[in-house]
Amino acid sequence: MANVILKNLIKRYGSVTAVDNLNIEIRDREFAVLVGPSGCGKTTALRMIAGLETVTSGDIYIGDTLVNDMAPKDRDIAMVFQNYALYPHMNVRDNLGFGLKMRKFSKTEIDRRVQEAADILGIHDLLERKPKELSGGQRQRVAVGRAIVRKPKVFLFDEPLSNLDAKLRVAMRAEISKLHRRLGATIVYVTHDQVEAMTMADRIFIMHNGTLQQSGMPLDVYNKPANRFVAGFIGSPAMNFIETRLVREKDTWFIASEGFKVRLPEAFYPRVEPYADRPVIFGVRPEDMEEHDPATGSDSGNTLTVQAEVVETLGFEVFVYLTCGPHALVARMEVPKHPLTVGQTLEVDLKMAQIHLFDRETSQTIV
Amino acid sequence: MVKTFKSIFFYTGAFALCVPPLFVFIWMILTGLKTGIQNISYPPEFLFTPTLENFRAVFQQYNFFRYLLNSLIIATLATAISLVLGLPAAYSIAKYRQNKIGIIILIARMTPFVSYLLPWYIIFRYLKLIDTYSALTITHLIITMPMVIWLMVSFFESMPSELEDAAMIDGCSRWQSFLLIVLPLVRNGIATAAIMSFIFSWNQFLFSLILSGPKTKTVPVAVYNFISYGKIDWAGIGAAATLIVLPVSIFAFFVRKSIVQGLTMGALKD
Ligand SMILES: Nc1ncnc2c1ncn2[C@@H]1O[C@H](COP(=O)(O)OP(=O)(O)O)[C@@H](O)[C@H]1O
Ligand SMILES: [Mg+2]
Numbered sequence: 001m002a003n004v005i006l007k008n009l010i011k012r013y014g015s016v017t018a019v020d021n022l023n024i025e026i027r028d029r030e031f032a033v034l035v036g037p038s039g040c041g042k043t044t045a046l047r048m049i050a051g052l053e054t055v056t057s058g059d060i061y062i063g064d065t066l067v068n069d070m071a072p073k074d075r076d077i078a079m080v081f082q083n084y085a086l087y088p089h090m091n092v093r094d095n096l097g098f099g100l101k102m103r104k105f106s107k108t109e110i111d112r113r114v115q116e117a118a119d120i121l122g123i124h125d126l127l128e129r130k131p132k133e134l135s136g137g138q139r140q141r142v143a144v145g146r147a148i149v150r151k152p153k154v155f156l157f158d159e160p161l162s163n164l165d166a167k168l169r170v171a172m173r174a175e176i177s178k179l180h181r182r183l184g185a186t187i188v189y190v191t192h193d194q195v196e197a198m199t200m201a202d203r204i205f206i207m208h209n210g211t212l213q214q215s216g217m218p219l220d221v222y223n224k225p226a227n228r229f230v231a232g233f234i235g236s237p238a239m240n241f242i243e244t245r246l247v248r249e250k251d252t253w254f255i256a257s258e259g260f261k262v263r264l265p266e267a268f269y270p271r272v273e274p275y276a277d278r279p280v281i282f283g284v285r286p287e288d289m290e291e292h293d294p295a296t297g298s299d300s301g302n303t304l305t306v307q308a309e310v311v312e313t314l315g316f317e318v319f320v321y322l323t324c325g326p327h328a329l330v331a332r333m334e335v336p337k338h339p340l341t342v343g344q345t346l347e348v349d350l351k352m353a354q355i356h357l358f359d360r361e362t363s364q365t366i367v
Numbered sequence: 368m369v370k371t372f373k374s375i376f377f378y379t380g381a382f383a384l385c386v387p388p389l390f391v392f393i394w395m396i397l398t399g400l401k402t403g404i405q406n407i408s409y410p411p412e413f414l415f416t417p418t419l420e421n422f423r424a425v426f427q428q429y430n431f432f433r434y435l436l437n438s439l440i441i442a443t444l445a446t447a448i449s450l451v452l453g454l455p456a457a458y459s460i461a462k463y464r465q466n467k468i469g470i471i472i473l474i475a476r477m478t479p480f481v482s483y484l485l486p487w488y489i490i491f492r493y494l495k496l497i498d499t500y501s502a503l504t505i506t507h508l509i510i511t512m513p514m515v516i517w518l519m520v521s522f523f524e525s526m527p528s529e530l531e532d533a534a535m536i537d538g539c540s541r542w543q544s545f546l547l548i549v550l551p552l553v554r555n556g557i558a559t560a561a562i563m564s565f566i567f568s569w570n571q572f573l574f575s576l577i578l579s580g581p582k583t584k585t586v587p588v589a590v591y592n593f594i595s596y597g598k599i600d601w602a603g604i605g606a607a608a609t610l611i612v613l614p615v616s617i618f619a620f621f622v623r624k625s626i627v628q629g630l631t632m633g634a635l636k637d
Contacts, residue, residue, distance in 0.1 A: 052532045073538040085529035089551045102538030146537075 002063040002076070002153030002186045003028045004049060009058035011044050011210075018044040020210035022058070026188060026203075031180050033189045035197035036207035037233070042190040045207075046156050049188060050079050063153055073102075078147035079156040082163065084139045086131040092142050093127040099150045117145040120179070137168045144176070148183065157189040161196065173199055194234050198222065206230050223354075228281055228363040231356055237286045237319060239356070240329045244282045246275045246357075254301075255282050255357070259325015263301025265352050268367045272357065280366060283356035286319070286332035292347035302350045311340045322348070395612070398605025406601040421606035431607060434589040438611075440500055441575075441585060442568035445507035449564050450557065453515035458545060460516065461523035469520060476513035480573050483509065488577055498580025506574040511564035518563070518629070522556035523549070559629025562622055566615055586611045 004026040011019040019041040026032040034042045047053040049060060051072035060067050067075050078099075086095050096117055097110045105113075118124045121141045131139055140160060147155055160176070161169045177200050180187050191197055197204045198218045206213045206221065206229075214226040225231035231239050244257040253264040253272055264272060272280075292303050306329065310321040313335065320340060322329045331348060340346065357366040398406055400417035425431045460469045487506060488497075496502040526549065534544035550557070572587040579588055590607045593600045619626070 047532075050532075050536060052535065072532075072535045077536065079533070079536050081529045081533060083527060083529055085527065085533040087530065087533070087548060087552075089554075098534075099537035102543070146533075150537075 004154055005061040007059040010056045012056045017210050022212055024205055029184055029186055031187045031202045033197040033201035033204045034207060035191055035194055035204055038192055040207045041210040042207055043158055046158050046190050050077055050156055051075050076152050077154045077156055078150050078152040080143045080147050080160045082159040084143040086139060086142055088131050091128050091130055096145050096149050113149045117149045121145050136164055155185055155187045159191050226365055228358040231283050235285055237330045239283045239285050242282045242327050244280055246272055246280055248276055271367050279360045281358040281360055284350055286330045288351040288354040289331040289348045290333055291336055292349045302352045303347050305347055308340045308344045395605055396609050398601055399609045403602045421602040425603055425606045434584050434586045437583050438569055438585040441503045442565045444504040445511045445568040446561050446564045449511040449515045453512050457516045457519035458523050461520045472513050472516055484577055491578055497578055498583050500583055502578045503575055503583055507568040507571055510567050514564055515560040518560045519556055522553040526552060555625055555629045558625045562626060569615055
């Protein structure tokens with residue numbers, strides 16, 4: 001059984017702290033995705049799990065064994081590198097079999113496993129080729145193949161799809177997910193692409209500046225971001241943020257800014273109370289805005305009057321870039337019944353149950 | 368238009384660079400094919416009946432075969448030792464960025480060789496190593512080893528480190544990954560380094576002159592002995608020089624592709 005546990009993991013390069021007190025517990029057979037912007041320490045964390053990088057402090061357990069001082073080859077892991085790292089002087093067959101050969105597997109067993117991997121990945125025709133005779137997508141498959149022939153307990157992927165074109169990336173995403181189910185192994189997958197994280201992960205771990213920001217199932221993280229960073233990082237287009245104040249008028253709470261005022265749902269009152277008259281960051285996802293339908297009748301205090309600046313039609317939906325007073329917003333809406341024109345004034349409703357408020361100082365989520 | 372201009376430029380340059388050495392080269396061969404009289408006649412004769420007498424004489428009078436063998440043994444030993452010691456050294460300098468060590472090696476190489484002569488002569492005489500293959504091989508290392516190291520550092524530096532990471536995960540020790548993954552990938556560089564190292568040792572004159580003796584005389588020193596107080600045996604020198612240069616030249620001609628690749632490939636990633 002192979003769970004992977006990182007305890008108070010720290011990695012420093014001189015004065016740079018690449019990984020700062022990381023605590024992560026990846027369960028057996030879980031597809032865990034470490035996601036975060038470039039430079040946040042994902043690769044460093046992964047390389048420490050692999051044993052390619054020593055830890056400055058903290059502990060790493062793989063399958064309940066402390067592996068801090070264990071050589072990479074003894075950790076029963078396989079890694080797929082961003083640039084694939086196929087051995088250029090070996091053909092695909094030898095690339096796949098190399099790890100088994102080093103572990104003194106018999107010739108027949110190596111052949112059998114290479115065949116099996118080639119079957120799974122559909123790379124039979126490539127076995128005699130050298131890596132430089134392969135396309136990017138084919139190299140990618142071979143790199144995955146080299147990992148799976150060894151049948152390790154844990155697979156480590158470092159941005160394996162980032163060098164592929166968009167279409168291939170989508171296809172490989174599905175294929176790696178399928179592979180995970182088929183192999184039943186633990187996968188630690190690193191990416192900067194939140195779409196990959198959302199679509200593939202059982203659980204995602206969001207990192208920023210070397211620290212873990214939040215972990216959880218993709219939808220939970222999407223719906224309940226722990227702080228402003230996570231809120232802005234997950235989702236595309238990104239969440240809109242507006243600097244606002246919390247104001248109370250009689251018994252009703254509003255958030256207000258120049259040209260912008262909406263009424264808060266009563267359910268939020270207990271949590272916003274301490275922030276009275278203080279600045280807070282208001283956040284709303286583009287998909288939580290819709291065109292106001294006058295037929296639904298009365299104003300429920302969630303309608304903004306905005307101006308359309310740019311309209312991008314994607315076919316089934318539109319991205320509308322709006323201004324609301326001095327604030328710029330993006331809305332992601334159904335294709336409107338009457339085509340929008342640039343500069344047009346329109347009314348949009350916010351889905352108030354889905355809005356977010358963040359503490360301006362700590363960036364932590366209030367609601 | 369620009370293209371023709373460029374190629375005119377290229378061929379003019381190549382011509383200017385190649386003609387002088389080629390002229391000397393041909394002159395040397397002609398000298399070896401003429402008789403002594405023909406060689407000192409003025410104006411020089413260009414139409415003559417070539418003779419192989421000088422080549423025969425070189426082998427009969429001077430035991431030239433022995434000198435060729437000496438050169439071959441020493442150049443091979445110097446090259447082999449330079450590779451065995453220099454490849455791991457270069458790898459270490461490249462991988463762990465030991466630039467200071469790299470600089471020290473470069474300084475050793477750039478120090479005028481004359482300044483080594485006296486101390487080395489004294490040391491080797493004390494060690495009773497004068498006129499041995501050991502002394503000559505060791506001294507040639509001061510030339511061949513830095514060459515191997517400096518050439519190979521850039522090769523090792525241009526190798527993606529992930530390849531070794533992958534090898535370590537696949538079950539290699541550091542040494543195995545060096546031997547099974549790294550070295551095969553820089554084989555062009557190794558070939559270049561070996562060829563250059565061999566040629567430099569083969570051509571080395573100064574150390575061989577001082578430290579060799581009757582038993583270990585190398586070919587460049589042997590040729591030097593054709594110049595005696597009374598006369599200079601031009602025909603003999605021409606024939607001997609041709610014999611020295613020809614094998615190396617033919618060899619270099621056949622491996623030229625690999626040398627060019629080797630000298631330019633360090634810059635290539637991927
Ligand atoms: N070998 C190294 N030496 C010095 N700094 C490094 C080294 N590797 C990574 N770093 C630094 O550590 C931080 C995290 O890097 P990395 O883990 O590669 O980020 P990510 O994979 O999330 O893009 C970066 O600031 C990077 O500059
Ligand atoms: Mg990275």
